[in-house]
Amino acid sequence: xTEKLEACETQPVVRKKTPLQGLSDTVYGIFENKRxxxxxxxxxxxxxxxxxxMSSRYTQEVLTNAWFYIVVCLGLNIIxxxxxxxxxxxxxxxxxxxxxxxxxxxxxGINFWATLPFSALAAIIAGIVIGGPTLRLRSDYLAIVTxxxxxxxxxxxxxxxxxGGASGLIGIERPVLFGVTLxxxxxxxxxxxxxxxxxxxxxxxxxxxxxxxxxxxxxxxEDAAEAMGINVVSVRLYAFIIGSVFAAIAGSVMAAKxxxxxxxxxxxxxxxxxxxxxxxxxxxKIPGVILGALVMVLFPELSREIGPYRMLIFxxxxxxxxxxRPQGLWPDHRT
Amino acid sequence: xxxxxIFLQQLFNGLLLGSFYGLVALGYxxxxxIIKLLNFAHADIYMxxxxxxxxILKFFGGxxxxxxxxxxxxxxxxxxxxxxxxxxxxxxxxxxPMFNAxxxxxxITALGVSMIxxxxxxxxxxxxxxxxxxxxxYGGFNMGSVYVTHTQAILIVASMALMLVLHLxxxxxxYGKAMRGIALDHDTCRLMGINVNKIxxxxxxxxxxxxxxxGMMAGVYYGSLHFFMGFVIGIKAFTAAVIGxxxxxxGAMLGGILLGLLESFGTQIPxxxxxxxDVFSFSILILILIFKPTGLLGKxxxxxx
Numbered sequence: 294x295t296e297k298l299e300a301c302e303t304q305p306v307v308r309k310k311t312p313l314q315g316l317s318d319t320v321y322g323i324f325e326n327k328r329x330x331x332x333x334x335x336x337x338x339x340x341x342x343x344x345x346x347m348s349s350r351y352t353q354e355v356l357t358n359a360w361f362y363i364v365v366c367l368g369l370n371i372i373x374x375x376x377x378x379x380x381x382x383x384x385x386x387x388x389x390x391x392x393x394x395x396x397x398x399x400x401x402g403i404n405f406w407a408t409l410p411f412s413a414l415a416a417i418i419a420g421i422v423i424g425g426p427t428l429r430l431r432s433d434y435l436a437i438v439t440x441x442x443x444x445x446x447x448x449x450x451x452x453x454x455x456x457g458g459a460s461g462l463i464g465i466e467r468p469v470l471f472g473v474t475l476x477x478x479x480x481x482x483x484x485x486x487x488x489x490x491x492x493x494x495x496x497x498x499x500x501x502x503x504x505x506x507x508x509x510x511x512x513x514x515e516d517a518a519e520a521m522g523i524n525v526v527s528v529r530l531y532a533f534i535i536g537s538v539f540a541a542i543a544g545s546v547m548a549a550k551x552x553x554x555x556x557x558x559x560x561x562x563x564x565x566x567x568x569x570x571x572x573x574x575x576x577x578k579i580p581g582v583i584l585g586a587l588v589m590v591l592f593p594e595l596s597r598e599i600g601p602y603r604m605l606i607f608x609x610x611x612x613x614x615x616x617x618r619p620q621g622l623w624p625d626h627r628t
Numbered sequence: 629x630x631x632x633x634i635f636l637q638q639l640f641n642g643l644l645l646g647s648f649y650g651l652v653a654l655g656y657x658x659x660x661x662i663i664k665l666l667n668f669a670h671a672d673i674y675m676x677x678x679x680x681x682x683x684i685l686k687f688f689g690g691x692x693x694x695x696x697x698x699x700x701x702x703x704x705x706x707x708x709x710x711x712x713x714x715x716x717x718x719x720x721x722x723x724x725p726m727f728n729a730x731x732x733x734x735x736i737t738a739l740g741v742s743m744i745x746x747x748x749x750x751x752x753x754x755x756x757x758x759x760x761x762x763x764x765x766y767g768g769f770n771m772g773s774v775y776v777t778h779t780q781a782i783l784i785v786a787s788m789a790l791m792l793v794l795h796l797x798x799x800x801x802x803y804g805k806a807m808r809g810i811a812l813d814h815d816t817c818r819l820m821g822i823n824v825n826k827i828x829x830x831x832x833x834x835x836x837x838x839x840x841x842x843g844m845m846a847g848v849y850y851g852s853l854h855f856f857m858g859f860v861i862g863i864k865a866f867t868a869a870v871i872g873x874x875x876x877x878x879g880a881m882l883g884g885i886l887l888g889l890l891e892s893f894g895t896q897i898p899x900x901x902x903x904x905x906d907v908f909s910f911s912i913l914i915l916i917l918i919f920k921p922t923g924l925l926g927k928x929x930x931x932x933x
Contacts, residue, residue, distance in 0.1 A: 430918075432731055568736075612741065615729075615737040
């Protein structure tokens with residue numbers, strides 16, 4: 294009788310792992326080894342640097358897009374993953390950056406590199422304007438407010454004359470680096486790759502910083518964090534601002550790559566895709582988010598044959614993932 | 629047009645638009661009140677409702693016992709039942725396993741469901757507009773100097789009737805009482821012998837059925853359907869629910885009508901063209917969330933995220 298009782302007591306504590314979870318944990322466990330991880334990273338770096346020399350234009354285009362996605366996903370990860378704030382209008386910040394560069398470059402002829410600080414500044418202002426009054430709200434209300442702001446940004450950009458209306462801006466100047474005008478896909482491949490590496494580096498530094506720990510503390514227990522003397526609202530605002538600067542810089546470079554931008558690039562679906570990449574990979578875990586971004590870019594490309602069904606299948610996969618593995622493919626162990 | 633004519637016309641447009649918003653807002657509000665879930669798939673349920681009603685109408689040839697009005701009514705009842713069951717099925721498959729998961733996970737699940745419904749309809753319809761033809765004609769009457777078709781008048785009356793029925797259901801029946809109880813406390817309701825899961829399913833059924841009715845009405849009113857039609861009305865209906873106070877049934881209706889009127893009169897303000905209409909209503913949403921997050925009819929609550 295007592296044995297039975299003991300068994301009953303211990304049962305809720307020990308959670309059974311499904312075979313799938315066991316397997317994935319083993320695979321990820323290997324990467325926790327420092328030497329394995331280091332050689333893996335070096336291998337990836339060498340491969341990505343050499344790749345443009347030996348691959349087709351199409352591959353380069355897809356991979357450039359992947360690096361771009363890594364940057365924006367890491368930016369959103371700061372907001373959603375680190376600070377635990379659900380944002381559904383992230384594409385708006387991305388639009389702020391792209392349009393700042395676009396307007397300064399095509400209307401005023403300012404050099405691309407000189408527009409980057411303005412783009413970051415615009416993102417900081419937008420982050421404060423949107424985040425300031427709303428970060429006190431409950432999480433799902435915040436989701437709706439950011440969604441509303443995202444839509445407002447898109448509609449304003451669509452209706453104003455300076456942003457070129459529904460047809461968007463054209464004739465954004467090509468950036469010049471060391472006397473070379475960047476126009477080939479290879480150039481942007483390396484440019485976005487550098488940006489992605491920078492974003493990864495900054496994310497890691499933030500993750501271990503005092504600010505990063507404060508974010509994670511708030512995410513886990515807001516009241517306890519506040520009791521420890523963390524100013525919840527201002528720390529959250531930092532997350533919002535830093536996340537939006539990531540998106541704005543990525544948006545600026547994207548504008549330079551495309552030389553034309555239109556409001557529909559920044560629609561609600563774009564925000565959702567970025568959010569899904571973050572959740573898919575594992576919120577708060579940097580390698581997880583990178584994995585999520587890669588899956589998000591590569592899945593539609595690899596499944597081109599099934600055409601319109603791919604987003605349908607994607608939705609079904611997402612549902613299963615949320616039900617059976619809500620923590621994402623490569624979750625953060627600190628949570 | 630004279631001032632009076634414009635006023636009457638906009639009042640009428642606003643009421644009609646507002647009753648669509650109100651019907652959809654009810655579903656958001658009920659589900660939010662009961663399980664604190666922002667059901668992103670609700671807007672797509674509305675859209676699916678429109679398409680299913682079109683399929684039923686086509687199946688009957690638009691009439692029932694040779695009468696166009698009877699055909700519409702039959703199609704509406706069938707649509708509400710079918711889509712209501714769809715709502716229950718979604719709740720059972722996607723949401724119930726997530727009731728104890730973090731809020732963010734269940735929100736993402738709702739986004740997943742929304743994506744599935746949206747893309748499924750897109751694949752089926754080929755992403756094209758579908759004409760919504762009814763045999764109702766354009767007969768009508770003059771209200772002052774504004775011409776109102778019978779269809780438009782009946783749409784308003786029908787949506788008001790649906791809201792009234794829902795209100796009576798919530799306030800006068802045991803099921804309604806159970807719903808209100810669950811919104812306050814799941815565990816206590818369980819102790820009182822209420823089958824909580826069953827009542828949650830019932831809530832999803834009612835909410836989805838009302839959204840389906842609104843979807844069908846939108847089809848009849850605008851004369852066409854599109855797989856994208858749920859998105860904007862989804863945000864608007866949510867705005868309506870928030871204006872009235874989310875989780876409060878009369879609040880959703882009030883918020884819907886109010887938003888409809890604000891929008892239709894808002895387009896009459898000089899220098900603000902109709903292309904700013906959506907900016908206007910999203911701004912209202914944000915202002916209300918910032919300054920009075922409990923809504924017009926809501927009570928103060930101290931719950932935190």
